[in-house]
Amino acid sequence: MQPEELALSPDEGRFPGALLLDLEVYPIDQGLSARGVLNGRVIRECVRCVVEYEEPMSVEFEAEFRMTAQAKKGNRKAVAGVTSPDPDGGPANDTDEDDRDHYMLAGDRLDLADMLREHVILASPMHPLCRENCQGLCPMCGQNRNEAPCGCQEPRETNPFAMLRNLQQTPNSGTAKAAGSPRKPPKTT
Numbered sequence: 001m002q003p004e005e006l007a008l009s010p011d012e013g014r015f016p017g018a019l020l021l022d023l024e025v026y027p028i029d030q031g032l033s034a035r036g037v038l039n040g041r042v043i044r045e046c047v048r049c050v051v052e053y054e055e056p057m058s059v060e061f062e063a064e065f066r067m068t069a070q071a072k073k074g075n076r077k078a079v080a081g082v083t084s085p086d087p088d089g090g091p092a093n094d095t096d097e098d099d100r101d102h103y104m105l106a107g108d109r110l111d112l113a114d115m116l117r118e119h120v121i122l123a124s125p126m127h128p129l130c131r132e133n134c135q136g137l138c139p140m141c142g143q144n145r146n147e148a149p150c151g152c153q154e155p156r157e158t159n160p161f162a163m164l165r166n167l168q169q170t171p172n173s174g175t176a177k178a179a180g181s182p183r184k185p186p187k188t189t
Helices: 113-123 162-166
Strands: 020-028 031-045 052-067 101-105 167-169 176-178
Touching: 031 113, 052 113, 101 113, 162 167
Parallel strands: 052 101
Antiparallel strands: 020 031, 031 052, 167 176
16 A cells, blocks of 8 residues: 555655555445554654654554445545434434444445544554653754753753742731741730
C-alpha cells in the first residue's frame, strides 16, 4: 500500500516507503469483516527538541463494512458507529456488542483508506518523543540540549505558584499577608 492512499497530513506522520498490509476479509451478514495489521516506518517530529526521527509503526485493526440502503444508492462516506440509516435518513444507533468499527460498504469494491487513516491517526502518539529522556530545547537560547549543553542559567523558580510561598495566612482573619510583615498582637482585655 502506498502512503499517499491514506491522505495523511504531514503532522499526522510521513512515511519513507511503502506500507505492508496484512489483511483478512470474510463475509458476514449484510457485509464484510476486515481484520489485519498495517506495518511500515513513520517519520515524526519530536515535541521537545523539534528533530525528525524515524520509528517502526504497526497498527492492528478490525472493522465491519455493512451494506445499507444509502450505500446502495452510491453514498460512499464511511461513518464510524453506523450500521444502517433510520427511516428519517439519519444514522441509526449501533446495537452490536463487539468493539469493531463499522463503515458503510458501497458497490463491489472495498475501500480501506478512510478506515486505515483513522486507525493510523488514533495509534499515533499525542506527544511524539525522539527518545524517552529527550532534554528538549533550551528556553533561553534554543540550543538542542541532546546535542550539547548551552551554558544558560536556568530560571530559579519555574513553578507559577512559587510566589505563594511568600504569603502566609493570618489567624482568624482569613486574609493573606506577605511573610515577614509585622503582625499585630491579639487584643487582650
